Amino acid sequence: MGEFVVTLLTGLSSAAALFLVASGLSIIFGVTRIVNFAHGSFYMLGAYIGVSAVHAVGGGAIGFWIAILIAAAAVGLIGVAMEVLLLRRIYRAPELFQLIATFGVILVIQDITLWIWGSEDLVGPRAPGFTGAVTILGQRLPEYDLVLIAVSPLVLAGLWLLFNRTRWGTLVRAATLDRQMVSALGVNQRWLFTGVLFLGSALAGLGGAIQLPKGGADLLMDFNIIAAAFVVVVVGGMGSIGGAFLAAMLIGLLQTFGIQIFPNSTLILMFLVMAVVLIFRPWGLLGQPEIPGHGVVEAPEAPLRPADRGLRIVGAAVLAVLLLLPVAHLIVPSLVGDFSLVLVIEIMIFVLFAAALHFIMGPGGMVSFGHAAFFGGGAYAAALLVKFAEAPMEIAFWAAPAGAALLAILFGWFCVRLTGVYFAMLTLAFAQIAWSIVFQWGEVTGGDDGILGTWPSDWASSRIAYYYMTVGFVVAGLLALRRILFAPFGYTLRAGRDSPLRAAAIGIDLKRHQWVAFTISGAFAGLAGALFVYSKGSVFPTAMEIARSFDALLMVLLGGVHSLTGPIVGATALTWLNDLFSELSYWRFLLGATIIGLVLLLPNGLVGLGETGFGRRLGAAPDREVPA
Amino acid sequence: MTASAPRPVLEARDLHTYYGGAHILVDLSFVLNDGEVVVLLGRNGAGKTTTMKSVMGLVRMRAGTVHLEGADITGREPHVIARAGMGYVPEDRRIFGDLTVMENLEVGRQPERPDAPVWTPERLFGMFPNLAEMRTRQAGRMSGGEQQMLTVARTLMGNPRVLLLDEPSEGLAPVIVDQMAATIQALKAEGLSILLSEQNLHFATAVSDRAYIVEKGRIRYEGTMDALADDAEVRNTYLTV
Known part of the structure; x- marks a missing residue:
């Protein structure tokens, strides 16, 4: 007692x-x-x-x-x-x-x-x-x-x-x-x-x-x-202080009692409570449904357009450079060093990851704060197959998108019931559940020590072979995502983003479409995770930590959420900046200051920079109804 | 209406407003004189609400000027325009549903001004007796008519000089519409200058001195209510559905 x-x-x-x-x-x-x-x-x-x-x-x-x-x-x-x-x-x-x-x-x-x-x-x-x-x-x-x-x-x-x-x-x-x-x-x-x-x-x-x-x-x-x-804010209800009080007490008690009953799973417990509360009370214990904000109506964004000639030429040029880079590496290794290839592989991986997130964020209108769950989930799915079944790359590699898609099916079933910031917070919570499982379940996942020994098969083991493999998968992935967006499924998704009620009124089961989109996005994030785990030869819980989710979010937002090229530009810029700053002692400060500077200078993202100039020609820079 | 020398209190000149690429207001001008009730008539989507929002600074105009009492308020922020003496009653009421009636009034409260009638909750309760009985009621739990009265009362707490009333009769029961007409006449008697927007010609005729007809963001007709009453062709062209 x-x-x-x-x-x-x-x-x-x-x-x-x-x-x-x-x-x-x-x-x-x-x-x-x-x-x-x-x-x-x-x-x-x-x-x-x-x-x-x-x-x-x-x-x-x-x-x-x-x-x-x-x-x-x-x-x-x-x-x-x-x-x-x-x-x-x-x-x-x-x-x-x-x-x-x-x-x-x-x-x-x-x-x-x-x-x-x-x-x-x-x-x-x-x-x-x-x-x-x-x-x-x-x-x-x-x-x-x-x-x-x-x-x-x-x-x-x-x-x-x-x-x-x-x-x-x-x-x-x-x-x-x-x-x-x-x-x-x-x-x-x-x-x-x-x-x-x-x-x-x-x-x-x-x-x-x-x-x-x-x-x-x-x-x-x-x-x-x-x-x-x-978690406390979401469980209690956004904007409700009484709710925050209740939820904080609930979580506090849960953690102290939980630690006695399940000493290794306190983190999971907290997020499970959140998931349960949100199933029965989607807006939290004392919260209210999200009101579509008055006066923050954005001008309708310009419709996505199939790539015009200019963009096709740029795309082809970039692809040509990517394909020729290893050749340059062989001819003038002093100029294009081994490290350049490593950096480009990393950039490509994050481009795919960012594009996967953008797929639901931009056209889908669903902002995920926890997409690392699928990136890391894919990476761990492959690594676990290697660790416990000694699966060769050709098999384990495919486990990544499949595993990530399964995870997305599970998480998505809960998440798509919510919208806006509640959706975002719930994705974060699920990502943290996934992270804490990986982090705390040391016997299986190795915990903080991660899983080592995930190397590519012999044919792909050379740097150049793996480089071409990465380029192949990333380009195919980007084209596939793009193709889906210009298919009826993509139109439906955008219709649902712009007006959920009208979409429902013409007979679209929006939640189902969003669920499918979430799963597709998860699968491609998992594919990026597979490329990642085989490029590093190991995976650690950092692959699914919050910071990783935030990185992806940053790439998409920095690149520009309204454009399909946005995530590509954003991921390239951020990965490159990260690499540039990482050897300096106060790199976080520099990176943070750079981000803040970019936000102040380019409130439409990096791609928006182009829109202000030649984008007007396309009618792509609408005036916004100003939220005063 | 002061027939001899009308003194403009609100003047909008050559307004152009866009939503994205859509040109909503096209070269729209109007004048509201001291002590007048002027109505913007027009069908749904003609640009009446956008006109009000542009004047109030809630929507950014691309061109044009707005003067209140001779002072240029073009492009100022809404709170600056409100403090300059402009009261805005939105079409969709936008009461603060979680707040009580008294709290809604408190949000609207601004200092007195010498050139405008001064309102207190007690005075407003005299004008809207229904509200007096539900001071501590959550505004979201009131009927549509009561909410419409509250949104007018809330704006009056700012002691405005000019009142913008966006479709005050919309969606109200006939008895409440009559009450609203009486309210507008009472406010006019207090010396307020009022610009309202309406689709209901009957209501507009009952309360207004002059009318502008808006269609596709342009002013198509301007005249006194009497002149409009005599001009069946204009009414048929622009107002009948």
């Missing part, structure tokens, strides 16, 4: 940080419609700044708490800086584009944190007056846990008062429902946005600082919390 009660209390206390981060995420999304990927980074900064603030102020009985509040306020101001310097300039860009900007912020914050505080984990200061333990029914519980248990309801009550008893709160709630109407009533949205960014970021900072006595500060905190925070 005593053990049960203490476990219960521990669970509730561990939910505090999660609730603070998730409620901040939810508040920011509600008003700005931006999924702030950098929210985990704000949480991490809260912890680091908290440590420094305690050192500066002194960890006395009052000083400790002042330091915590300083950390929260400082992170709030960082959020404001992000809004004023970055987001405010791109509110008029397509909504997804703002995601990229917050990616850039993640990378920049990672390196700034590393630069200021170093790579060593920091031990959190202890809270004066709460360093001991209390005994409850014969079991000991740290006193500080009681503090954490009290924090969540207090913050919840404070937020409730703020949103229901102040004019500012009323305006924020109104803006969450229809921000254009709010501005037509004379409210300057900028101040609302800035205020909301401060509040939401400060909550994340508070979450990071307040957990210091239990958890300290480390450089992995950002990605570690963000997936859990997404």
Whole structure:
């Protein structure tokens, strides 16, 4: 009994940080419609700044708490800086584009944190007056846990008062429902946005600082919390703070009880709960169906066109260069080194991966935050066949797209029931389930050590042979995806994206089409995974981690989601940039800053750069109805 | 209507608005004089709503100018235009469904201005007695007619000088339409200048001084309601379905 009660209390206390981060995420999304990927980074900064603030102020009985509040306020101001310097300039860009900007912020914050505080984990200061333990029914519980248990309801009550008893709160709630109407009533949205960014970021900072006595500060905190925070927000219901509270408590309890029952599967448990909740309540425990935002109607995008002559010539030229590159390598190895071939192979693989994601994102209108599940899923399907059945490449290679497609059939069945940001969050959750299975099920997958020894068959083992094989598969894959989009199936998919109701009214079973598209996309991502696993000779859980999904998303968005060439350009540019920067010490900062710069300069993606000039000739750069 | 020397309070000149490649408003101009009720008449899709949204800054125009009380508000942001004294009541009401009636009014509240009638919730409840009985009701749980009253009341909380009313009679029961007509006349008596858009000629005739007929984004006719009443040909060409 005593053990049960203490476990219960521990669970509730561990939910505090999660609730603070998730409620901040939810508040920011509600008003700005931006999924702030950098929210985990704000949480991490809260912890680091908290440590420094305690050192500066002194960890006395009052000083400790002042330091915590300083950390929260400082992170709030960082959020404001992000809004004023970055987001405010791109509110008029397509909504997804703002995601990229917050990616850039993640990378920049990672390196700034590393630069200021170093790579060593920091031990959190202890809270004066709460360093001991209390005994409850014969079991000991740290006193500080009681503090954490009290924090969540207090913050919840404070937020409730703020949103229901102040004019500012009323305006924020109104803006969450229809921000254009709010501005037509004379409210300057900028101040609302800035205020909301401060509040939401400060909550994340508070979450990071307040957990210091239990958890300290480390450089992995950002990605570690963000997936859990997404789960909480989705389970609780987007935009519902009460829902975030409930969900955080639920997840907190689940983790503490789960660790006793299934010590190796706590991560999976969390995501399974999310999947179950979403099947029965697709909009979360206390959430509401997504409202199609008023006034954010984009001008209809230009229809996809079959490649015109110019594009065909460029395509043929690129293909010719690709085919001739190994020849150049043999003739002038000094100019085209072995490494060039390796880089081009890698670029090709990510081009296929990005094109697969674009297939559902652009024409399908389904934004996946977790496409690494299929890339990595394919890679692991092949690697497992090699490991346990010693399958030759010719067989194992095909297991990758097949395995990824099966995974996509399973995940897709759940995901296509949702739309918009709920769909995106659910894909992320499923990707994390897949990742945590691979990561935690060490006996089969090798866990963190991965699976080694996935080498190509003899005929494809030379660099040049494998290079040609990659080119063959990637070009065939791209052409196949393209062909599908110009088939009736592709038209149906686009019709459903532009108007689900009208598509349904003319007898299209949209969910089924989306499910099929999701599966096709998964299969091609798996094919990219197969090429990847045989080019590296090994696979690790990093093949399906969040960062990998984000990379793919970034490639598609950076290239331009409205164009079929977008993912190709985006993947090439990003892979090349990654390679260029990877040898430098602060490459994340450089990459992040480059991404932010690109977002500010080219709000239509790299391909959009071309559209502004000669695209107008094609009528491809429509004016947008401006969300004010 | 001040017959002697009409003083324009809202002037739109040569508006051009596009959605993508589609040219929605073509060289559209109109004038609203002080104390007048002017109606934009036209069929569905003629460009009435787009005109209102362009004036309000909710849709970006490609060309043209808008002056409010002589001040150029072309291309300003909606909240700036609202604060300059323009009240906008959208066609689809767009009340904040999760907020209570009182909270909806609070969102609309802006400081008083010397040149416009001043509204408080209590004064508005006098004008819309139904709303007074449901101050704490969630706006999303009200009937269509009640929501239409609320959206007008909410805009009045901003103490506007000029009111843009987009299809105020649309989708309302006849008894509510009569109430809306009485409301418009009362607001006119308060000194507000009102631009409304309508498909309902009967309703428009009851409340308006002058009319513009809009078709395919162009002004096709301009005249007093009396003149329009006498011109069967114009009505048949542009208004009958």
